[in-house]
Amino acid sequence: MTPFPAPTPRTFTGGMWTFGRIIDRYATDGYGPTVSTLRTIELASASGELTGLDLNYPFDEGVAVDDVKKSLEEHRLSAVNITPVIYDRGFRSGSFTAADPAARARALDLAHESVEVARQLGARYVKFWPGQDGYDYPFQVDYATLRRHAVEGIRDVARNFPEVTFAIEYKLKEPRNRLFWSTAAASLLAIEQMGVDNVGLVVDFGHSLFAKENPAEALTLAHSMGRLVDIELDDNYREWDDDLTAGALHLVETLEFMHVIREIGWEKPLKLDLFPYREDPGDAVRESVATLRALEAKATALPLDELRAAQAAHDAMAVQRIVRAALLG
Secondary structure (H helix, E strand, O other): OOOOOOOOOOOEEEEHHHHOOEOOOOOOOOEOOOOOHHHHHHHHHHOOOEEEEEEEEOOOOOOOHHHHHHHHHHOOOEEEEEEEOOOOHHHOOOOOOOOOHHHHHHHHHHHHHHHHHHHHHOOOEEEEOOOOOEEOOOOOOOHHHHHHHHHHHHHHHHHHOOOOOEEEEOOOOOOOOEEOOOOHHHHHHHHHHHOOOOEEEEEEHHHHHHOOOOHHHHHHHHHHOOOEEEEEEOEOOOOOOOOEOOOOOOHHHHHHHHHHHHHOOOOOOEEEOOOOOOOOHHHHHHHHHHHHHHHHHHHHOOOHHHHHHHHHOOOHHHHHHHHHHHHHO
């Protein structure tokens, strides 16, 4: 029985939104007080488990890039990536795919600004989550035009900054009823149509569940195409992007996901994408990290020779026995 080699200590990063004020369609004034950009950095550091943050840009009014850089340094956190806010009400009818050329131009300008912010903070990449780029009704858009705007908009940014890494975080829906960047396969196809080398994919475990994908399969697809830029973890009931703590529901799928993370040799930190509406954010981070570390230990101990033999034979019951033994003893 050949197990994985002993794992290197896994590190974790997170989204700054985990520590901010979270709202929904009913509690429109949010759960808890407003939290400033600099305060979210303090809270993230206080969790004791994160080494870096996914930072939304623009920051709070009056907060300069140097202020954020100083705060990150003081709290021993890095900027993992910069995420331009192209998904709020200012882009309610789309960002890169908006019908209004002025809106598309604003999205491009914000993307360019975000590249400069990423450079100043030493971020690894710039992430696009085009949550408003899609449609809500049949016949609402011309699909060929929507695709052209989506592909050309991000391609133009990538071509202007060939030395910068960009990533797209796909999601089936929300806030639009259907996003253009909806699934791993559809997003990878569109990225290939760009014809650039510096755009890839963020595979979010919860978004993959929500899209009725197998997250481990989606992860291997992105990796096999050389387009995997980052990995995010959370959990949900597959009907909405609940952003629950990692492993809260889908233990077997999360175990398989951690197994594939090790199989592909991913050594970068894993990012948590959590929305603790009613829970303490620090507790949510610590619980997620504890669960993922425990599951990675289980994945590390899998008998690889037995597992691969069972997979080669498509022997479902043999695989079930291996998984049961790993999780339950």
